[in-house]
Amino acid sequence: MFKSIKWKFILIYFLLVFLSMSIVGIYIVHQLEDIQLEMSRKNMEKRIQSIIYSSEVLKTKEWSENVDEIQENFRSIQISYNENLYVILNDEQKTIIAGSVEDIIGQSAFNTTSINNYIFIKSLTGTAQYTVPPNQYEEIEGDTETPIFYHMSYPVKMDGNIKGYIYITNNIEYIYDTVNKSMEIMTQATIIALTITIFLGLILSSSITGPIKELTFKAKQMSQGDFDQKVNVKSNDEIGQLGSMFNFLIDELKNSISSLQQEKSKMETTFKYMADGVLTVDINGNIIHANPVAKNILLLSETEEKYDDVVKNIKGDMVLSNLKDKSYHGTEILEKGRETYNVDYAPFMNNQNEIGGVIIVFKDITEQYKIDKLQREFVANVSHELKTPITTIKSYAETLLDGALEEKQIAEDFLNVINSESDRMSRLVSDLLRLSRMDYEQTKWKKEKINVGEMLGQVAKKLHIQAKNKNIKMHLGNIQDDIFVLFDRDGFEQILLNIAGNAVKYTPEKGNVWIDAFRDNNKINISIKDDGIGIPKEDQLRVFERFYRVDKARSRELGGTGLGLSIAKQIAEAHNSKLTVNSEAKKGTEIIITIPEHS
Ligand code: ADP
Numbered sequence: 001m002f003k004s005i006k007w008k009f010i011l012i013y014f015l016l017v018f019l020s021m022s023i024v025g026i027y028i029v030h031q032l033e034d035i036q037l038e039m040s041r042k043n044m045e046k047r048i049q050s051i052i053y054s055s056e057v058l059k060t061k062e063w064s065e066n067v068d069e070i071q072e073n074f075r076s077i078q079i080s081y082n083e084n085l086y087v088i089l090n091d092e093q094k095t096i097i098a099g100s101v102e103d104i105i106g107q108s109a110f111n112t113t114s115i116n117n118y119i120f121i122k123s124l125t126g127t128a129q130y131t132v133p134p135n136q137y138e139e140i141e142g143d144t145e146t147p148i149f150y151h152m153s154y155p156v157k158m159d160g161n162i163k164g165y166i167y168i169t170n171n172i173e174y175i176y177d178t179v180n181k182s183m184e185i186m187t188q189a190t191i192i193a194l195t196i197t198i199f200l201g202l203i204l205s206s207s208i209t210g211p212i213k214e215l216t217f218k219a220k221q222m223s224q225g226d227f228d229q230k231v232n233v234k235s236n237d238e239i240g241q242l243g244s245m246f247n248f249l250i251d252e253l254k255n256s257i258s259s260l261q262q263e264k265s266k267m268e269t270t271f272k273y274m275a276d277g278v279l280t281v282d283i284n285g286n287i288i289h290a291n292p293v294a295k296n297i298l299l300l301s302e303t304e305e306k307y308d309d310v311v312k313n314i315k316g317d318m319v320l321s322n323l324k325d326k327s328y329h330g331t332e333i334l335e336k337g338r339e340t341y342n343v344d345y346a347p348f349m350n351n352q353n354e355i356g357g358v359i360i361v362f363k364d365i366t367e368q369y370k371i372d373k374l375q376r377e378f379v380a381n382v383s384h385e386l387k388t389p390i391t392t393i394k395s396y397a398e399t400l401l402d403g404a405l406e407e408k409q410i411a412e413d414f415l416n417v418i419n420s421e422s423d424r425m426s427r428l429v430s431d432l433l434r435l436s437r438m439d440y441e442q443t444k445w446k447k448e449k450i451n452v453g454e455m456l457g458q459v460a461k462k463l464h465i466q467a468k469n470k471n472i473k474m475h476l477g478n479i480q481d482d483i484f485v486l487f488d489r490d491g492f493e494q495i496l497l498n499i500a501g502n503a504v505k506y507t508p509e510k511g512n513v514w515i516d517a518f519r520d521n522n523k524i525n526i527s528i529k530d531d532g533i534g535i536p537k538e539d540q541l542r543v544f545e546r547f548y549r550v551d552k553a554r555s556r557e558l559g560g561t562g563l564g565l566s567i568a569k570q571i572a573e574a575h576n577s578k579l580t581v582n583s584e585a586k587k588g589t590e591i592i593i594t595i596p597e598h599s
Pocket of ligand 1: 498502503504506507530532533534535543548549550551555556559560561562563564565566588589
């Protein structure tokens with residue numbers, strides 16, 4: 001209970017008021033008692049002096065010789081109810097010669113209990129003595145009824161000699177009654193003051209602890225995530241200022257939190273929709289955050305997984321200890337299935353400015369990697385393709401220079417070889433140029449409406465001699481003359497010549513080539529079919545790759561460059577068209593060109 005400020009307040013106030021009231025009370029009562037006693041003493045002294053001065057015999061005559069007169073005189077003195085008076089002779093016995101109590105007259109002052117021996121003996125020296133009861137001589141323990149008396153022994157002198165003593169006792173109970181009454185009043189006042197103190201203390205402390213309690217309550221609500229808190233500011237004092245500051249801080253906090261949340265949500269959206277995979281791992285290898293792309297790459301389940309468990313099966317040297325060896329900084333290439341990723345990782349700091357973990361970014365570079373690979377292969381292929389005719393030409397030219405030129409027949413044969421190899425080189429170079437132009441989209445397609453039947457007729461005508469040389473029958477279908485396509489004329493012819501040329505090339509003597517075209521759902525299918533050597537299943541998809549040939553030697557022998565079909569495919573794709581292969585080894589091949597119809 002006394003842990004609360006409220007009760008501490010009240011306790012302190014209580015003690016403060018209690019102590020001050022007690023000190024003031026005790027002081028006042030004591031002072032009162034002292035003043036009263038002093039007044040009583042003075043009154044007694046005056047009373048004795050007035051008795052002496054009003055009596056001739058006491059004042060001027062020798063007491064021992066005038067005892068009777070003194071006694072006579074004494075009877076005329078008015079004795080008040082609360083006092084006792086005695087006249088004591090200064091003889092050997094100190095005899096009481098007159099007094100308000102008749103019984104003790106004639107007795108020695110030393111032998112009566114009415115006289116306080118202590119002060120009486122002290123007064124024998126000649127100075128008046130008095131005592132303030134209760135004291136050790138007068139107080140009778142436990143006897144509260146015993147009246148309390150003030151004693152005074154007053155020596156009366158004449159010519160320097162003590163004639164006798166006037167002894168007076170005064171009942172001063174009324175002083176103690178007054179003192180006790182005052183004490184009672186002070187106690188009551190203290191109790192009233194303490195009650196008021198507790199009451200006021202409660203009001204005062206509540207006015208301080210109330211707002212503090214409210215602040216504490218609101219702060220607790222805030223700690224539970226409820227920031228819609230405001231305290232009521234009722235005053236402009238320190239407590240009021242604390243409340244205003246609290247409200248200000250809440251507003252600031254709310255603003256900061258909302259901008260933080262905005263930032264967080266921006267970051268989350270960025271992470272969620274970014275094309276790269278982002279993974280955050282703490283220093284102990286726990287995955288803190290993974291965006292959908294990273295989850296997909298690493299096949300992360302929703303359950304908490306350790307980074308090392310996930311990564312060790314994909315790329316062992318990317319486990320956390322290895323990244324640590326490189327100070328959590330570096331780049332790796334990660335190949336997973338058909339995908340290739342560039343993995344960058346870098347450390348992040350915690351609030352103590354120590355490494356708190358590592359952020360790993362997976363960038364899908366599959367396409368770029370493939371292109372790089374294709375480029376390398378392409379350069380190797382081109383070099384290889386060029387090297388063969390150049391070697392042939394060089395060796396034949398050298399042989400000619402070495403003397404073969406003399407023999408006409410041999411020289412002619414050699415020059416024919418050189419010529420045909422040069423043709424092949426020139427075909428290769430022009431094919432490469434065409435491809436390169438298409439790659440860099442420098443080819444300007446002049447799309448025009450072309451009659452498919454007419455174009456197929458021309459192509460058949462161009463291949464006629466080639467076919468005739470091999471005794472191949474060309475079958476041109478009965479094509480409707482209202483079939484049109486929107487195509488670049490040269491490009492269209494190139495596709496058809498490449499495909500139909502292949503049909504003638506890869507069909508043995510006395511074979512057949514069929515060329516036909518027909519409508520199919522707003523599309524035109526041009527079919528070029530042969531009963532030649534066919535293309536094995538496993539090669540069918542790859543024949544459209546650059547330099548891919550099923551049988552390299554045969555293709556070369558037949559003057560092929562390995563680029564015909566890839567050029568045809570690229571031109572077709574530039575005109576929203578596609579090529580399909582249907583073939584069976586040793587039975588024949590059909591290549592279908594599907595083009596949108598142009599009405
Ligand atoms: P090439 O200049 O070698 O003919 P292409 O790109 O035109 O190059 O053809 C690629 C490969 O596809 C050829 O080398 C050949 O092996 C195969 N091919 C193409 N057309 C046919 C066909 N009609 N019959 C059999 N094989 C073919």
